[in-house]
Structure formats: structure tokens, C-alpha cells
Amino acid sequence: MTEPYAVPVPRGYRVGVWEVRRPLATGAFGSVYEARRTAPDPRGLPDTAALKFLPTGTGTPRRLAHLRELVEREVRLHRSLRRPRLIRMYETLTVDDPDRPGLDGATVLVLEKAEGSLAALLATGPPPADGPALLAQVCEGLAQLHRAGWVHGDLKPANVLLMRDGSARLADFNMAAELEGTHAYSPAFSTPDYTPPELLWSEIGERGRRTRPSADVWAFGVLAHLTLTGTFPLPGATPATRRDATAAYARGTDELRLSPALPEEWHQIVRDCLARTHADRVGTEELLRRVATTAGAEPAPRALLWRLRARLRPRRTRLLIGGALTTALAAAVGYGLLPADAPPPGAPGPAGYGAAELRTDQGVPPSYRPLIVDAAHDCSHPDVTPSLVAALLKAESDFDPALSDPDKDEYGIARWTPSVLRYWIRPDGQPSATVPKPPFSAAVSIPAVGRYLCFIAPNLEVTLPGDRRVLIAAAYRTSYRKVNDAGGVPPKYRDYCARVAHYLKKYTPPGRT
Numbered sequence: 001m002t003e004p005y006a007v008p009v010p011r012g013y014r015v016g017v018w019e020v021r022r023p024l025a026t027g028a029f030g031s032v033y034e035a036r037r038t039a040p041d042p043r044g045l046p047d048t049a050a051l052k053f054l055p056t057g058t059g060t061p062r063r064l065a066h067l068r069e070l071v072e073r074e075v076r077l078h079r080s081l082r083r084p085r086l087i088r089m090y091e092t093l094t095v096d097d098p099d100r101p102g103l104d105g106a107t108v109l110v111l112e113k114a115e116g117s118l119a120a121l122l123a124t125g126p127p128p129a130d131g132p133a134l135l136a137q138v139c140e141g142l143a144q145l146h147r148a149g150w151v152h153g154d155l156k157p158a159n160v161l162l163m164r165d166g167s168a169r170l171a172d173f174n175m176a177a178e179l180e181g182t183h184a185y186s187p188a189f190s191t192p193d194y195t196p197p198e199l200l201w202s203e204i205g206e207r208g209r210r211t212r213p214s215a216d217v218w219a220f221g222v223l224a225h226l227t228l229t230g231t232f233p234l235p236g237a238t239p240a241t242r243r244d245a246t247a248a249y250a251r252g253t254d255e256l257r258l259s260p261a262l263p264e265e266w267h268q269i270v271r272d273c274l275a276r277t278h279a280d281r282v283g284t285e286e287l288l289r290r291v292a293t294t295a296g297a298e299p300a301p302r303a304l305l306w307r308l309r310a311r312l313r314p315r316r317t318r319l320l321i322g323g324a325l326t327t328a329l330a331a332a333v334g335y336g337l338l339p340a341d342a343p344p345p346g347a348p349g350p351a352g353y354g355a356a357e358l359r360t361d362q363g364v365p366p367s368y369r370p371l372i373v374d375a376a377h378d379c380s381h382p383d384v385t386p387s388l389v390a391a392l393l394k395a396e397s398d399f400d401p402a403l404s405d406p407d408k409d410e411y412g413i414a415r416w417t418p419s420v421l422r423y424w425i426r427p428d429g430q431p432s433a434t435v436p437k438p439p440f441s442a443a444v445s446i447p448a449v450g451r452y453l454c455f456i457a458p459n460l461e462v463t464l465p466g467d468r469r470v471l472i473a474a475a476y477r478t479s480y481r482k483v484n485d486a487g488g489v490p491p492k493y494r495d496y497c498a499r500v501a502h503y504l505k506k507y508t509p510p511g512r513t
Contacts, residue, residue, distance in 0.1 A: 006365075007031040007053040007106065015108050016093045017041060018051055026366070030054040034113060045090055045110075052109040053095075055102065083148070085141030087161055087171040088112045111171075114161035118168070122157055122226065131227040132266075132295035134160075134168050135220075139284075139291045141170040142220060146213045146284045149179045153211060155219035156194050157226065177211060192243045192443060193232060194219040197250030198278055200243065200426075214278035217287060221273025224291075228266055229259040233274060238374045240447055250276050265294050355509070358386040362506050365399050368413075368442060375450030381457040383468045387512075389449055391503035392473050395496060401442045412440035414449045424448040424455075449476075456480045464488055473500040 006026050013020045018035040025032045035051045093108040118138075121128055128134065138160055145152055152159075153175035161171045192200075196218035199211060225233040233256065234249060236242035248254040256274060258267060269290055272282040282290070354373030358364060364372070372393070376386040393413055397403045401413040409417050421440065422432040425448050436444075456472050459480040464471055465488055474489045474497050475482075482490055489497045 007055055007102070009033055009051075009053055009103065013103075014038065015051065015095060016091075016110075017045075018049065018093075018110065020051065021048075024050060032111075035110075043090075046113075048113050049090060050111045050113040052111055053103070054107045054109070055105075083141070083144040085137060085144055085167075085169055086173075087114070087169045112163070112169070114169070114171075115164050116162045117158055118160035118162065118223075118227065119157035121162065122230065127228055127230045127261075132263075132291075135224050135227055136292050136295035137168040138170065138223065139220060139288045141168070142216050143284050143288045145170070145176070146216070151177050151179065151211055151213050152216050152219075153177055154191060154194070155216050155223060156191050157223060160223075179213075182212060192239045194222050195243075195246075196278065197246050197276065200247060200250075212278055213284055214281045217273050217281045217284060218278075220287070221270045224266065224273070225258065225262060225270050228263060229261040231259050231261070233258055233270065238377060239370065240374045240378045240450075252276070269294065354386050357509065357512065358390055359507050359509050364390050364394075364507060368393070368399065368446065371442060371446040375447050378447070378450050379454030379457075381454055383457050383472060384450065384453045385469065385508075387504055387507040388453070388469045388472065388500075389446070390507045391469075391500045392449065392453075392476060393446070394503045394507075395473070395499040401445070402439065404438065411438035412445045413442045414440075414445040416440055416445055416448065420452075421445075421448060424451045452476065460484065467501065467504070469504060470497050470501050473497060 007030060009020050009023075009031065011020055011022065015035075017037050017039045019038050020033045020035050022034050023031065024034055030052055032050050032052045034048060036048050037045060088111065090110040090112075093110065095103045095106040095108060097104045118134065138155075142152065142155070150173075152170065152173070154172060155170070159170060159172040161169050163169060196215050199215060222233060225231070232242055234242050234245040235257075236245050245254065249256055256271065258270060262270065269282075269287070273287065275281045353366075353369040357376075358369065358373060360369075368390075372389045373386045376384050376389050393399055396415040397413050399413060403413065403415065404411050405415070408415075409419075411418070418435045418437065422435050425432050425436055425444060429451070453472055453476060456475045457468070460468070460471055460475060461484045464483070471483055471489065474493050477493050477496055478490060
């Protein structure tokens with residue numbers, strides 16, 4: 001087992017009637033393992049399943065409260081809904097093992113085991129010929145959710161799983177939200193490439209962020225364009241630049257230019273999903289009717305599954321030889337644990353994202369690497385580097401996205417003060433109209449760090465002694481004016497800056513400065 005797994009579980013470990021066999025996928029907080037049943041079960045459970053370990057029994061109180069909320073959300077949906085296009089949950093278990101503090105008290109979801117994910121299929125070759133049939137099944141799953149009064153909230157290729165018979169199922173429901181009238185309240189988190197414009201700067205209330213089924217329709221439009229063309233419908237080399245393009249499109253300062261590779265019969269469907277406002281988007285039932293008609297007859301599902309296995313096998317073999325088992329399997333199976341802002345198909349996996357600038361073997365959580373690297377790349381100043389952003393986050397919170405320090409009015413992975421975050425939360429550089437309210441997700445906090453550091457860097461006096469990156473970190477903790485006035489790091493922040501300098505050295509690859 002390599003270190004990037006959030007919840008390390010040894011081979012042969014038993015939970016209930018299940019014995020862990022091998023790792024499948026991981027995220028920042030949870031990990032999924034293949035398991036086999038070791039005893040007869042009167043309920044007729046299958047011989048193999050996927051165990052999703054979520055460490056809700058150990059850790060800091062603030063982190064546990066956040067995790068429990070996500071787990072309860074997912075469990076509640078699974079228990080209330082059983083639909084053909086939704087991944088099935090067989091049971092939930094709790095680990096009772098005081099000798100293993102990292103596992104003791106963990107919640108375990110016993111789920112259907114998939115053969116792969118749409119993310120893996122797209123990452124290992126050209127757009128699949130049977131993409132329309134897959135999209136029809138995804139749309140059917142969305143309709144099943146919406147009819148039951150739920151919004152998925154995080155539809156993306158990693159959360160579309162492919163089963164042994166080649167059919168598609170929707171997975172990862174810890175961001176799902178139950179409708180209360182026209183709206184639902186979801187956690188303040190989403191994957192930027194699939195987030196509709198109205199949610200990019202939405203205010204976060206005590207119950208989370210208000211969302212509608214139309215947010216899933218937007219995400220389906222992005223997913224359909226990616227599945228059929230291999231590209232995103234809005235331009236940009238990174239999630240952050242594509243988010244800016246989304247903002248420009250929503251404001252009416254830019255137009256939607258779909259790929260010429262998109263089949264003509266899909267153009268209007270995708271356009272109607274990606275309407276600028278939620279009110280102008282096509283409804284789910286109408287969308288399902290049009291997608292099913294356009295997709296036509298479904299191909300033999302096993303042909304699709306065979307092609308997925310053929311694509312994955314050589315890639316997985318090479319990675320196994322190189323020792324990167326977790327990266328290979330995380331790319332192969334989603335279960336909702338691939339990170340937010342994962343790179344587009346064909347780019348390096350999250351565990352190796354930006355490896356030339358940010359070391360992969362020093363404990364930076366794989367799920368935050370794309371956010372960290374992209375936050376630095378969105379700034380042209382040479383001193384704002386991925387290793388600086390990572391070192392600052394480590395020093396601020398130990399990468400804890402659920403951090404809450406009301407006495408200092410600081411929250412989230414970057415310890416943002418709401419009154420300061422309002423000036424850096426928006427990708428268009430404009431301050432938020434109101435002061436944002438915590439909790440602040442990593443997907444919001446980390447890009448804002450990049451913007452703030454990019455503002456600080458050119459405002460520090462050029463004659464200041466010492467590592468410019470450490471001086472930038474000092475200014476983040478206090479202000480660039482106080483650093484300039486002190487002629488360097490103010491005495492009050494020397495211990496903090498020593499920690500940043502330590503992690504800078506630790507996270508910077510050899511040969512880079």
C-alpha cells in the first residue's frame with residue numbers, strides 16, 4: 001500500500017463478512033477497496049463488493065462533523081432510493097478495532113463493485129463510439145434522482161461507473177441534496193468544470209448552498225460534450241481558466257462555441273443544457289426524451305465493457321511495474337473519490353498532477369494537487385509556485401478543509417477570514433457583493449489563495465532580504481505593508497515562516513528553487 005491512500009487498509013482485513021482484497025480508489029478522506037464475502041449470507045449478497053471506508057470515528061471534532069454530514073447524506077439517499085441507474089448500497093458497517101486508531105469507528109459502505117468508470121474510459125483513448133448510449137443511461141439516472149426529489153450535485157465522469165454487463169450507474173451521493181420545493185441545500189463544494197455559472201459565486205448560508213436540478217442539467221451538458229468530443233465545451237487549459245470562460249459566457253461577454261467534432265444532432269441538446277441561466281435550461285424529463293431519441297438503439301453492452309478492459313490493461317500493467325498501484329486503480333474506478341478539479345482526459349492523474357513542480361512523495365494530499373498547481377499557474381509572478389501554495393496550506397491548517405477557529409474568525413484549509421476572502425473569492429477579480437459565510441470548501445479556498453498571493457508578490461519591496469516566497473507567506477499571514485515596514489518577516493511571524501520554509505524545501509522537487 002502506498003502513502004497516498006487516505007484510509008490505509010491492509011489486504012486480508014475483515015469487516016463483517018467481508019475481507020479486503022485490493023485497493024480500488026481514494027480521495028482526500030475516504031478510500032475504496034475490493035472485498036470478497038467470507039461466509040454465507042441469507043440476504044443473497046454477491047461474492048464481491050466495493051467497501052468505501054470513511055474515517056468518521058477518529059480525527060479532530062471539526063473534521064469529523066464535516067465527514068459525518070457527508071456520510072449521512074450518502075447513506076440517507078441509498079436507503080431511500082433503489083433505482084436501476086444508481087449504484088446500489090448493500091449495507092453499512094462500523095469498524096470496531098481499538099488497536100487500529102486510524103480505522104476504529106470508521107463507517108464502511110458496502111457497495112456494488114463496478115468494472116470501471118467513464119473517467120477511465122475517456123482517459124485511455126478517443127471518445128467511445130457508443131458514447132450516445134452511455135449518455136442516455138446517465139440521463140436516465142439523473143431523471144430517476146430528480147423524480148425522487150434529489151439533486152446529485154457532483155455529476156462528472158468519475159461518478160459514472162460501468163458495471164460488469166456494460167451498463168452505467170450514477171455513484172457518489174455525499175454531495176446530493178433533497179429538494180425542498182424548488183431548491184435543495186448542498187455542501188459548499190462542487191467540481192468547477194461541471195458547476196453552472198449561478199453557483200460559481202453563490203452565497204453560502206447556514207444550511208449550505210441553494211441548488212436546483214438545473215445544476216445537474218448543466219453538468220450533463222458538459223459531460224456530454226466531453227464524452228462525444230474529448231474536450232470541454234468552454235475553452236481553457238486548466239479548470240480555473242475554463243471557470244473564467246464560464247463566467248464570461250454567463251455575463252454575455254463571450255459566446256458558447258461547441259467543438260466541430262460534436263455530432264450535429266447533439267448540438268442543440270448540449271446548448272439547451274448549457275443555457276446561461278437556470279430558467280432557460282431544458283427540463284430533465286424533456287432532456288431524457290431527446291437524448292433517448294438521439295441515442296437510438298443501444299449497442300451490445302459487453303462490447304463497451306470489453307473495450308474498457310482492453311484500454312485499461314496495458315496502462316495498468318505499466319503502472320504496476322512502476323509501483324504506482326493506487327494511481328492506476330484510482331484512474332480505473334471512481335466511486336466518487338477522484339478529486340475535485342481532476343485534470344482532463346489525457347492529463348496526468350491527480351496523484352501525479354504537477355509532479356515537475358510539486359513533489360508527489362511528501363504528503364501533499366493527491367486530491368488537492370490539481371487545485372494547488374492550477375492556483376499557482378493562474379498567477380504569472382514567478383515566486384507564486386505550487387510548492388509555496390502547498391507549504392502555506394500545510395502551515396495554516398495541515399490541509400484540513402473543515403478547520404474552524406471562530407475565536408480568530410478563520411475557516412477552511414487556508415484559514416480565510418470571511419471579510420478578506422470576499423475580495424479574492426471570485427475568479428473575475430471582483431469582490432463578492434456580500435461577505436461569504438463559512439464553511440469554505442477547498443475548491444473555493446485554494447484558488448482564492450493563488451489570487452491573493454499574486455496580489456501580494458509585486459507589492460513587496462524588491463530590497464527585502466530572504467526567500468521571496470517566505471516573505472509572500474508572511475504577508476499572507478499579516479499584510480505586505482507590515483512586511484515592508486519590518487524590512488522582512490516581522491518577529492511575531494518568524495515561527496510561522498520557519499514552518500513554511502521547511503515545507504517549501506520538502507515540497508520542491510530537486511533542481512528547482
